[in-house]
Amino acid sequence: MIPSDHFTRFYNEVFKFLEDQGEEHLEAYWLEISKNQEKHTLALFKEKGLKGMYEYWDHIRIEENCDLDLNLDDDKLELKMNVCPSLSKVLDNDAEPMKRYCDHCAGWIGPLIDKVDHHLVYDVIDRNKPQCVVKIFKDKEKAIEEEKNAKLLMRWPKKKK
Amino acid sequence: MKLSLLENLNIKVHKNNLDQKLRYNDGGNVHMDFHGATNTTIEFIINKYGIDTMNDIFKKVGKDVYKDIKDHIKKGNIKMLAKHWQHFFDREKADYSISINEEEIILTVHRCTAYEHVKKLVGNVSSHFCDQTIKTNEALADNTPYEIKTEILGEAACRQTIRKRA
Numbered sequence: 401m402i403p404s405d406h407f408t409r410f411y412n413e414v415f416k417f418l419e420d421q422g423e424e425h426l427e428a429y430w431l432e433i434s435k436n437q438e439k440h441t442l443a444l445f446k447e448k449g450l451k452g453m454y455e456y457w458d459h460i461r462i463e464e465n466c467d468l469d470l471n472l473d474d475d476k477l478e479l480k481m482n483v484c485p486s487l488s489k490v491l492d493n494d495a496e497p498m499k500r501y502c503d504h505c506a507g508w509i510g511p512l513i514d515k516v517d518h519h520l521v522y523d524v525i526d527r528n529k530p531q532c533v534v535k536i537f538k539d540k541e542k543a544i545e546e547e548k549n550a551k552l553l554m555r556w557p558k559k560k561k
Numbered sequence: 562m563k564l565s566l567l568e569n570l571n572i573k574v575h576k577n578n579l580d581q582k583l584r585y586n587d588g589g590n591v592h593m594d595f596h597g598a599t600n601t602t603i604e605f606i607i608n609k610y611g612i613d614t615m616n617d618i619f620k621k622v623g624k625d626v627y628k629d630i631k632d633h634i635k636k637g638n639i640k641m642l643a644k645h646w647q648h649f650f651d652r653e654k655a656d657y658s659i660s661i662n663e664e665e666i667i668l669t670v671h672r673c674t675a676y677e678h679v680k681k682l683v684g685n686v687s688s689h690f691c692d693q694t695i696k697t698n699e700a701l702a703d704n705t706p707y708e709i710k711t712e713i714l715g716e717a718a719c720r721q722t723i724r725k726r727a
Contacts, residue, residue, distance in 0.1 A: 401675045402622060402693050403649035405587035407595035409626045410693075413618050414602055421610075429605060436601040439682070440594065465589035494584065495625035 408486045415498040427557045430507025437508055438515075445516040450477045453518075453536060477536045484530035491530065502527050503554060509534070510556030519543035523550035583645055584629035591652050596675040597682040604687050615689065616696045623700025634705045639666055639723050642701070642709075646721075665724035669714075676717035691719065 402410050418425045444452040454472045457479055461468045467483035490497045506522040513520040513536055521535045521543050533550075537543040547553055606615045624631065633641035643659055643666045650657045656672035679686045691713055698709040698721060712720045 401649070401653075401670075401673065402599065402697060403587070403653065404591055404593055404595040404675070405649065405652065406585060406626065407592075407599060409585075410599065410618075410622055411602075413621050413626065414606065417606075417614070417618055428609075429602075432601060432605045433598060436598060439597075460592075463590050463592045463594075489585075492585075493626065494628040495621070 406489075408489045409493050409495060411486075411504070412490045412493065412498050412501060413495065415501065415504065416496070419498060419500070426503075427507065430504055431511060431557070433504070434508035434511045437512060441512060442515065445512070445518075449516070449518070450475075450536065450538065453477050475538045475542065479534040481530070481532045481534070484532065487530040491528075500527060502532065505532070505534075506554035506556045506559075510559055514558060521546045521550060522554040524552045524554045526552065581641070583641070583648055584627075586648070587652070593653065593674070593678045594682065596679050599693065600679045600683060600687050600690055603689050603692070607687075607689060612689065612692075616692065619693055619696035620700040620703075622693075623697040624703070627697070627701055631701050631705065634701060634707050634723070637706070639707060642666065642723060643668070665722060668721040670717075670719050670721070673717040673719070680717075694719065694721070 414429070415426065418429050441452075441456050444456060446452075448455065450472060454470060454477055457468070457477075458470055460466065461470065465485050466481060469478075469480040469482065471478045471480075487501055490501050502524045506520070506524075510520050510522070519537045519540050519542075521537065523533045523535075525532055535543070535546055537546065603615060606618065627645075630642055630645055633639070640661065643661050646657075646668050647659060650668075650670070653674045655670060655674045657668060657670045659669075660667045676686060676690060679690065691711075695711040698711050702709040702723065706725055707723050708726050709721060709723045712722075714720055
């Protein structure tokens with residue numbers, strides 16, 4: 401068994417293989433992970449909107465030992481990841497970290513948020529530091545405005561087109 | 562210079578100490594849903610790239626991610642693997658037993674909570690789910706004086722044995 405604690409280091413190995421095959425291979429995998437995550441999240445997000453997203457990430461905050469601030473207001477949910485355990489483990493690793501490890505988060509979250517008609521703004525800030533800021537808006541125009549403030553804005557396949 | 566030399570010696574002494582901490586010594590809460598993502602990944606990679614590719618990735622996990630345990634096995638310290646097994650099977654609340662002696666260590670997993678969790682999540686567990694154990698173990702033992710044999714005893718049950726090669 402690869403312990404659940406070490407999943408991210410296994411994930412990192414999968415990413416490195418797929419990156420060698422080409423960008424579309426990575427994107428197809430992230431989409432598969434997104435579909436897998438729908439089982440835990442889609443009904444909740446559809447039913448409760450931002451409040452459902454808050455509930456999901458509050459659960460993740462505890463179970464994945466994240467140093468994460470969550471702020472919910474009427475038109476947006478903000479996740480401020482102060483220390484991301486996923487990237488932290490990949491960096492604290494005897495195997496080489498994938499340089500774009502952070503990209504997978506937008507790769508699976510983006511398509512999911514699109515499906516529930518909300519708008520994701522994903523600021524990775526710096527791929528080498530385990531911190532990021534995610535904002536999810538009800539209103540598309542507010543999301544577009546917020547994108548201007550991002551230091552390193554992360555996209556996902558549909559968002560690129 | 563002398564201090565630096567002593568420090569180096571000290572590090573070497575500690576590296577051979579059986580009480581040395583695990584390289585990855587996770588604590589805190591456990592997110593069992595990651596096993597579901599592992600199951601999805603196994604199915605995705607095998608369907609798209611074939612089983613040899615999946616096995617190669619597991620081998621890289623055994624060789625590179627678990628380099629520290631592999632180095633211990635090379636030096637004859639197989640108890641570090643037992644420590645790893647104990648730490649993580651405890652964290653995941655598996656039902657298991659370990660028999661340890663100088664020549665071999667046998668881990669018997671009576672109820673694998675990773676397998677059971679995936680079954681609860683998705684219904685059908687990949688028929689290759691346990692390959693993560695088999696192939697990672699093989700890579701850990703590769704180019705060492707030891708072999709690790711993984712026997713599947715039934716659903717969510719296996720026996721893993723590390724012993725010197727004949």
